[in-house]
Amino acid sequence: MRESAHKTVVMVLFNDMLMLDVTGPMDVFSISNRLLPEHQHYRLLTVSEHQTLVRSSCGLKVQADMTLKDLPAGTDLLLVPGGPGAYGVAHPGLTAWLPTAVKGARRFGAICTGAFLLGDAGLLDGYRCTTHWNYVERLAQRNPGSRVETEQIYVIDRNLITSGGITAGIDMALAVVAEDHGKDIALEVAKVLLVVMKRQGGQTPYGPLLAAVPRDDTAIARVQAYIVDHIEEPFTVQRMAELAAMSTRNFARAFQREVNLTPMQYVLNARIDHSRKLLEGSDLPLKVIACRCGFGSARHMRKAFSERIGLTPNQYRQQFGGD
Amino acid sequence: MRESAHKTVVMVLFNDMLMLDVTGPMDVFSISNRLLPEHQHYRLLTVSEHQTLVRSSCGLKVQADMTLKDLPAGTDLLLVPGGPGAYGVAHPGLTAWLPTAVKGARRFGAICTGAFLLGDAGLLDGYRCTTHWNYVERLAQRNPGSRVETEQIYVIDRNLITSGGITAGIDMALAVVAEDHGKDIALEVAKVLLVVMKRQGGQTPYGPLLAAVPRDDTAIARVQAYIVDHIEEPFTVQRMAELAAMSTRNFARAFQREVNLTPMQYVLNARIDHSRKLLEGSDLPLKVIACRCGFGSARHMRKAFSERIGLTPNQYRQQFGGD
Incomplete structure (x- = not known):
């Protein structure tokens, strides 16, 4: 038996x-x-x-x-x-x-x-x-x-x-x-x-990288809102610290404590999140999206996007974009 | 109201x-x-x-x-x-x-x-x-x-x-x-x-392109079995007709009637199905897979595969292949 x-x-x-x-x-x-x-x-x-x-x-x-x-x-x-x-x-x-x-x-x-x-x-x-x-x-x-x-x-x-x-x-x-x-x-x-055996990018492509920006009136929250509203601009820690009217060192520490990300991580996440919206809802060329999201070049965007999302911008567009 | x-x-x-x-x-x-x-x-x-x-x-x-x-x-x-x-x-x-x-x-x-x-x-x-x-x-x-x-x-x-x-x-x-x-x-x-909005390639990547080869003893079934067993070889309608000991014209007609595909469609489907197995179960380079499936070149395989499956061989491997 x-x-x-x-x-x-x-x-x-x-x-x-x-x-x-x-x-x-x-x-x-x-x-x-x-x-x-x-x-x-x-x-x-x-x-x-x-x-x-x-x-x-x-x-x-x-x-x-x-x-x-x-x-x-x-x-x-x-x-x-x-x-x-x-x-x-x-x-x-x-x-x-x-x-x-x-x-x-x-x-x-x-x-x-x-x-x-x-x-x-x-x-x-x-x-x-x-x-x-x-x-x-x-x-x-x-x-x-x-x-x-x-x-x-x-x-x-x-x-x-x-x-x-x-x-x-x-x-x-x-x-x-x-x-x-x-x-x-x-x-x-x-x-x-009718499912695939191995999904690319884990859960990351599904969720936003940033929580909703707090619109309350702390210096850090104001900087976060400014970044999101002006995502096409270049940002350095120094510039963000100036926007908060704080010393660079103090700003970096306070930001990390409040947001749980470094200022530059936050900027990168905001750039990627915005590029995802444009990939989902428009058929703008990558070059234009890269520019509108402050990435400098399509090549830079492609690299940062793929590393963080686990899919290339084109793959992301294929899976979540319009017709 | x-x-x-x-x-x-x-x-x-x-x-x-x-x-x-x-x-x-x-x-x-x-x-x-x-x-x-x-x-x-x-x-x-x-x-x-x-x-x-x-x-x-x-x-x-x-x-x-x-x-x-x-x-x-x-x-x-x-x-x-x-x-x-x-x-x-x-x-x-x-x-x-x-x-x-x-x-x-x-x-x-x-x-x-x-x-x-x-x-x-x-x-x-x-x-x-x-x-x-x-x-x-x-x-x-x-x-x-x-x-x-x-x-x-x-x-x-x-x-x-x-x-x-x-x-x-x-x-x-x-x-x-x-x-x-x-x-x-x-x-x-x-x-x-946690699903995507737009899947690539429809249902085609999931199902085999060929039904199981009939192993009964008609001339057409014997040719089908031969193709599947020798998929690395080159095939023309003429050569297949010779294998069936029929005239090219008679063979092509009989094949289409019995199998519901032209002989060359059948060969292509068999090549693609075999390449899928190798993409799923091995990490052989594309060049080797193309050769073992009779595609002539990796480039030719990539083109035929993408047209028929709706995914590139690499995308297919990412979704269905091993670790």
Whole structure:
């Protein structure tokens, strides 16, 4: 008799979870089953705190297979999806249950903002992890003991696997399938799903590099606003310090403290963000965009853009630009 | 009072539907609601033939909001997802209901193999449409009155909107949002979901260009097998005819009739398919791959590959290749 090599994947359900976080991985594993011999099939289970219908954030109503206490032993991968119900609501019952459940699992992980629930259960400490690009800072603040990475689609650190925004759960599950059963199977599944196996540039191309400019009246905030409003101009630390009526040294220190970036990093991010808007919304030539964003030359822009975004300006335009 | 501009999107649920087909569009519309003023929100409804729990192909159990007969008037977009339950099972109740439901809707459409249900309801006749790359031929055979396109992610033809494999439902829904509320909102939603707004190359990069080579013993099948097994060699119609022991003219005719491609189209597809395998599974230089696939030169390969696949060989390798 052939030894069974089933792997059990458990998905935790709760109200206001984001459905794509749930169904991305589930469909990856379920479509893998079409390609795997039966004794290697993934077993998919859904659990919820109370055995009732769960209402997801898009309104779809889902029925979990069982409640937390009925979960059988032997989980290979325990997954927590994200959504408003993950980052906006406390789930004391769930977060009390998670540490024990995780101990019984070979691996555990989260999709998107599901990482907030793992953090609330104290399960991110000492780990590298990621979450949706828009929630990275919040997760890092709430979990000072973990290192939240911002520029990857998913992060595997020992037995923890976390992923970025929403559809990143598909990428993450494909990585699990590739590890469990080889890259060819995973590639086959990716092609059935119509996704690529390797995304370029991590999450960076999706999120803005700068938060909205504060328009309050500190000297630093005024300089930030000036930079954004005059992004075509050349900037040096000295010039920015003059705009703030501060000494260069004091300005640089205060800026770094308030904004968490050096002044020149801030300028570069602002130039790149503005160039992205122009790449998205216009068909201006690169040369003109470079000039309007203060890059000096198209060549300089291309280099800075590619290093920071992980895509060339032309690739970015192809993926996010107009028709 | 401001006029309400709600749009009602109805998703039809049935057993063995593919969950990502359902949740891709639903989450696109639901995340759009975060960005739209309330009077413009999408209203999402799910219907099923019998008001019961529906079990999707990955095992997830979903509860529809109402049965077919309870659907209120005024649907803006009626959508049918795909999955084994769409192309493998007859749904006489559903296909009898669809034509009337579609008449009452501003627009209707399908995700992935959901097009089979529309076809069974007689709703594809006279339309251009698409489906999952792996099911294009089957759909075309079952619906001779429709023109099934193979190389796009989604196809909009008047009031019908259809989409390719699984995650293509996300692209399609983003196109609807862009049309309803402008490109900026759609781009914002794409970035939240971590998807791109415009995919390159349609569905072509995902599916193989050739079906599996028949290994039966007709002269044409033997030549096909020979080509695939000796793809590094040069081929002309004359040489292939000699291999089949037929006159060039007879061979070309018989080949086209049996294979539905000219002999030289077949050779080109076989060369490209083989080069894809080498791009996916090796880090051989382009020059070597071009040689092993009979392309003559890397330059020739690059040109033929880009024209047929919609991506350069390097882009293809970045998206589907190894680490």
